[in-house]
Amino acid sequence: MAPNDSAETTGEATSTVGGGRRKASRYIVPVAVAGVAAATIGLVPALANTGDPDLPKISAQELVEKIAASDEEQLSGTFKISTDLGLPLDGLAGALVPGGERGGTAAPQDKLMELTSGTHTLRVAADGPERQKLSILGSSSEYSVIHNQGEVWAYENGSDEVYHAEAPEGRDAGEHAENAPKGAAATPKDFAEQALATVGDTTSVTVDGTAQVAGRDAYQLLIKPKQSGSTVGSIRIAVDAENGVPLKFTLSAASGGKAVVDAGFTKVDFSRPAASTFAFTPPAGAKVTEADELETGKDEHGAAQKALPGQLAELEGLAGEEGFNVIGEGWTSIAEIKAPGGKGLPSAESGEVPAEAQGFLDALGDKVTGKFGSGTVFTTRLVNALLTDDGSVYVGAVTKDALVRAADAAAR
CATH class of the missing domain: 2.50.20.10 (Lipoprotein localisation LolA/LolB/LppX)
Known part of the structure; x- marks a missing residue:
């Protein structure tokens, strides 16, 4: 070598x-x-x-x-x-x-x-x-x-x-x-x-x-x-x-x-x-x-x-746009996206999705709570995303804890 x-x-x-x-x-x-x-x-x-x-x-x-x-x-x-x-x-x-x-x-x-x-x-x-x-x-x-x-x-x-x-x-x-x-x-x-x-x-x-x-x-x-x-x-x-x-x-x-x-x-x-x-x-x-x-x-x-x-990199052009924010820098940066109307995931309780579909969604994610309220974290080995119940999305190649901290900081 x-x-x-x-x-x-x-x-x-x-x-x-x-x-x-x-x-x-x-x-x-x-x-x-x-x-x-x-x-x-x-x-x-x-x-x-x-x-x-x-x-x-x-x-x-x-x-x-x-x-x-x-x-x-x-x-x-x-x-x-x-x-x-x-x-x-x-x-x-x-x-x-x-x-x-x-x-x-x-x-x-x-x-x-x-x-x-x-x-x-x-x-x-x-x-x-x-x-x-x-x-x-x-x-x-x-x-x-x-x-x-x-x-x-x-x-x-x-x-x-x-x-x-x-x-x-x-x-x-x-x-x-x-x-x-x-x-x-x-x-x-x-x-x-x-x-x-x-x-x-x-x-x-x-x-x-x-x-x-x-x-x-x-x-x-x-x-x-x-x-x-x-x-x-x-x-x-x-x-x-x-x-x-x-x-x-x-x-x-x-x-x-x-x-x-x-x-x-x-x-x-x-x-x-x-x-x-x-x-x-x-x-x-x-x-x-x-x-x-x-x-x-x-x-x-x-x-x-x-x-x-392969076009997720085009999110670069959204920086500074309404409803889109970037928290942190480098490898631990997190994209914060505000959903229009402040509405989170559809749920069986609201009658928006069948109970079977709700069970499938629940199985994919982990429920989390914090100063931001509550939400669901969807994880892969690389990209994780937190969808809060009020319609905010936090996504990045970071840990679940990092997403929760970002959501808490944004709620202050």
Whole structure:
């Protein structure tokens, strides 16, 4: 193992990261990182590790700069992915959607939600900013999202449903294409940029040895909260020693156990994929659903498909808005949201929900009391939320006690 520099660094380590990568304010650290974990993907440790390579010494500052400077735009590879949030998603789906039905279109929003739990294999390919492809490989099926210049297609082989959206061409297309599946092409680099945007005085950043990922020599960048009270234990990023591309991303909970998110390549190739990789023509007789049909509500499932996974970081733009407040900073920051009308969760007592549904909600949360009154805390291994009976919501990657303290402080 190379004797890498393990001295701590702070926000200065990301001073070379572009403005877009540092745009996320530090208060949104838990929401941004947790949003990625909760609504996108993770990787089980199924990578081919063949020992720790002996690499030249590098500092944390230099390694962060290496990630920021990486400009590989052509690649293809395979992910082996899983997420363990400790959230009963299957039960929630059955309770919220009668019969567990997910909708009838091929829109990515529905399919990508399947990646929020369990283990999955994905294949990715990219050829610059105008061509990307992500495929979810099932035991007997393959679902693909394809961005080819100005068009986005989504299709599951053997299905008669096709999703189509238009996207502007060019390097900034991903930032401005409202109809494009932004959460679909997540890679370890996407995860790494989210994590690096959080680095500040509340964060420790070190180089923690080396590894080999998908046959590539890599340095390991370790990011840890300095604050107590966060549910985030650490973030580990394996960075390609040659080109600076993040190859593996692991998010661990402070409570220990299996990684919450662990995303990385089992195979990767940085040569240009064949142009045919991104070609798609709807099969004869297939029903093509346009993105604007879902957005305008023309499709019966449109209301449930508006929001794409991985967009919780957009809460940054709500700071200072009416009904939205941020308590604390860094990894222990908490978003406070005031519900219109001061109304809390529906209850069986009020006749708003059936008794069976009330029992399900009660089983998901823990009743708490404090100076704020009373409420229910809903927990996962990473993100916790307190819903008070007067309609306030406190959410963050913090402990239950931290949420109660925040609600008490707000009630003074």
